[in-house]
Amino acid sequence: MRNKxxxxxxxxxxxxxxxAGCSSNSASSGTDKGADTAASGKKKVEIALWLxxxxxxxxxxxxxxxxxxxxxxxxxxxxxxxxxKYDVKVNVQVVAGDQRDELLNVNxxxxxxxxxxxxxxxxxxxxxxxxxxxxxxxIVDDAAKKDIDQGYWxxxxxxxxxxxxxxxxxxxxxxxxxxxxxxxGLESFVGGDNEIxxxxxxxxxxxxxxxxxxxxxxKYPNAYPMALYALNNQGDTWNLAYLRMFGSKFFDDQxxxxxxxxxxxxxxxxxxxxxxxxxxxxxxxxxxxNDANAMFQNQQLAISFTNAILxxxxxxxxxxxxxxxxxxxxxxIPSISGDPLTFTYVVGASVFKSSDATKTEVAKDFVKFFxxxxxxxxxxxxxxxxxxxxxxxxxxxxPLFSAYDANAPHxxxxxxxxxxxxxxxxxxxxxxxxxxxxxxxxxxxxxDYQTKGxxxxxxxRESSVLK
Amino acid sequence: MKLLRNQTWKENVTGYLFIMPQxxxxxxxxxxxxxxxxxxxxxxxxxxxETFVGFQNYSTLFHDPVFFKSIVNTIIFxxxxxxxxxxxxxxxxxxxxxxNAKYVSFxxxxxxxxxxxxxxxxxxxxxxxxxxxxxxxxxxxxxxxxSTFNLLGNKNTVLPVVIFVTFATNVGQxxxxxxxxxxxxxxxxxxxxxxxxxxRVQVIFxxxxxxxxxxxxxxxxxxxxxxxxIFVVIQMLTGGGPNNxxxxxMYYLYNNAFKYNQLGVASxxxxxxxxxxxxxxxPQLRAxxxxx
Numbered sequence: 001m002r003n004k005x006x007x008x009x010x011x012x013x014x015x016x017x018x019x020a021g022c023s024s025n026s027a028s029s030g031t032d033k034g035a036d037t038a039a040s041g042k043k044k045v046e047i048a049l050w051l052x053x054x055x056x057x058x059x060x061x062x063x064x065x066x067x068x069x070x071x072x073x074x075x076x077x078x079x080x081x082x083x084x085k086y087d088v089k090v091n092v093q094v095v096a097g098d099q100r101d102e103l104l105n106v107n108x109x110x111x112x113x114x115x116x117x118x119x120x121x122x123x124x125x126x127x128x129x130x131x132x133x134x135x136x137x138x139i140v141d142d143a144a145k146k147d148i149d150q151g152y153w154x155x156x157x158x159x160x161x162x163x164x165x166x167x168x169x170x171x172x173x174x175x176x177x178x179x180x181x182x183x184x185g186l187e188s189f190v191g192g193d194n195e196i197x198x199x200x201x202x203x204x205x206x207x208x209x210x211x212x213x214x215x216x217x218x219k220y221p222n223a224y225p226m227a228l229y230a231l232n233n234q235g236d237t238w239n240l241a242y243l244r245m246f247g248s249k250f251f252d253d254q255x256x257x258x259x260x261x262x263x264x265x266x267x268x269x270x271x272x273x274x275x276x277x278x279x280x281x282x283x284x285x286x287x288x289x290n291d292a293n294a295m296f297q298n299q300q301l302a303i304s305f306t307n308a309i310l311x312x313x314x315x316x317x318x319x320x321x322x323x324x325x326x327x328x329x330x331x332x333i334p335s336i337s338g339d340p341l342t343f344t345y346v347v348g349a350s351v352f353k354s355s356d357a358t359k360t361e362v363a364k365d366f367v368k369f370f371x372x373x374x375x376x377x378x379x380x381x382x383x384x385x386x387x388x389x390x391x392x393x394x395x396x397x398x399p400l401f402s403a404y405d406a407n408a409p410h411x412x413x414x415x416x417x418x419x420x421x422x423x424x425x426x427x428x429x430x431x432x433x434x435x436x437x438x439x440x441x442x443x444x445x446x447x448d449y450q451t452k453g454x455x456x457x458x459x460x461r462e463s464s465v466l467k
Numbered sequence: 468m469k470l471l472r473n474q475t476w477k478e479n480v481t482g483y484l485f486i487m488p489q490x491x492x493x494x495x496x497x498x499x500x501x502x503x504x505x506x507x508x509x510x511x512x513x514x515x516x517e518t519f520v521g522f523q524n525y526s527t528l529f530h531d532p533v534f535f536k537s538i539v540n541t542i543i544f545x546x547x548x549x550x551x552x553x554x555x556x557x558x559x560x561x562x563x564x565x566x567n568a569k570y571v572s573f574x575x576x577x578x579x580x581x582x583x584x585x586x587x588x589x590x591x592x593x594x595x596x597x598x599x600x601x602x603x604x605x606x607x608x609x610x611x612x613x614s615t616f617n618l619l620g621n622k623n624t625v626l627p628v629v630i631f632v633t634f635a636t637n638v639g640q641x642x643x644x645x646x647x648x649x650x651x652x653x654x655x656x657x658x659x660x661x662x663x664x665x666x667r668v669q670v671i672f673x674x675x676x677x678x679x680x681x682x683x684x685x686x687x688x689x690x691x692x693x694x695x696x697i698f699v700v701i702q703m704l705t706g707g708g709p710n711n712x713x714x715x716x717m718y719y720l721y722n723n724a725f726k727y728n729q730l731g732v733a734s735x736x737x738x739x740x741x742x743x744x745x746x747x748x749x750p751q752l753r754a755x756x757x758x759x
Contacts, residue, residue: 108514130513282599282605283598286599286705
């Protein structure tokens, strides 16, 4: 009997201990870690900044210990030193581009989004439509509006409000291995060092054929002419560009996809043809853009996709001895009209809504600081600066700035500014896979993409909070 | 009568108190999420609001060919992986269970190593090997002039590859369980069979397999439930491709919840999976209660 009582008491104690454990835990997690008052007398505020890999180093990849978060750690430090409202700590975290939406969706639904996110605006536009971002109109002053061209502001304005503070832009082109082209006897197609070479469609087809047939196997074993990938949505902007090669406008005037026309199907057929002819890496359906980029750096591909940041990173890797050195140059994506196909990503910071007004205030102040501080904005040279003042100052050192500038008139808006763009990206690659594995004809795949894509856009339009 | 009931209650209360902590955790972490999942499956979930939509999420599902593909793929995975696992584990265990102890330990160890390695690591290693552009297997195939060779890009070979990778990682567990169970079979039965002049095949089919039936049922149910939730291999190896050829229900759920941000539709998939799992567990539960 006594034993029984003892065990009853023991089990009660166990439950009480457990509940006490739980409640003390929840109490501690309930308090705001960032709200303590520091020794300086200022209130302590912690904010989180996430970014996808952009450039390495504070200003340059050649710095010691250069990494993707170097710039923001430096900027946070500089910001904290001069900020008089609060004692600020910025926690910087680099997240993989292909995991961005998963991470953000989980954290948004759990109520723990980061305060600041630094990324290409196109990939984040959906969060503005969903009402998860804070408008940044109040931190954009006249000086910034004057210094940054209106075109970039249009890119980051959704409805009436600005949701991203443009920092740099990142034009997408081809990169090619000039050594490989020369080795295949294609010297005449090689452009200048600081040129973005424009080939016609016929020339481009000749280059692919020449590389396939004449690339010396002993010097470049296991190498292919061009990168082609469709494993997931990464790097899909180039795939979108290829679909415009034969003159398709992609979106109609109402903002719906209109790719299943003659020109769009012709482009999809061209992709299938070069794939079947062995002008690209094999297995495009299960190769990712990351794989393709690595193959290009290992000289297994002669022509690959790139943007300003990737191009600079590739050069930095070569100089640091991390990848084989070769003569890397830029070329435009060709089109049947002879004009190049170019697009750009405006890269900048956005601020997520938070239940803590202080955090939102600090996050906005920080975004304004690193996006307008005269020293920090020079880091935008790692891609292409959006500020005319920075371009003017650095133009002489970076001759490619003017080459990119010359491309600007041929720019197309690849998102069409449609809502639901993130989900739309998930619809394209399965159709490309179907083309490459031969499950669908290019015509069928484009029709299916158009139908599915338009239903995504329609749904997103209905639920967008921006009218 | 009242006194008796009081006494029984008093006797039982300690027992209830002992299971209380587990019960509380079970209610919070298992039952509540299930109820919440069922509720969400009837709502359209947006960042700022939830709207009741009745069975619209279910109707969306049943109009999506990819969902049906995911069901078919999941069934294919379950059937083949479970049959392979049970068959191969039975074969290996019945071949070695009565050999010398060191040999048995060696076999057990060898098959168990992959179980200990994380599924993510295994999938990545296979991913490296099978990468069509620069993977080792594709390279070897090219060297042998087998032209292009992309097991993951061909819808006829991608399912067998995923089945094999999952089976190779899982089978160790089943072998351990079978060997333990076979070692427990009374020796006199084998001796009697030997006296009667039974062959090894007869011993295995007439004595061993019937006597380890409870283990077979257990392994089958556990594997069915595990394979129903197959996700990691798909995410790491194929991303559901090519053209949704390897999308499973769990991967479809994940895509909807975290990539497309359709929490309501994802919850509906979750509810359907829950019902299927529940139905599959009924025979197992019935068998357990019958034994009592």
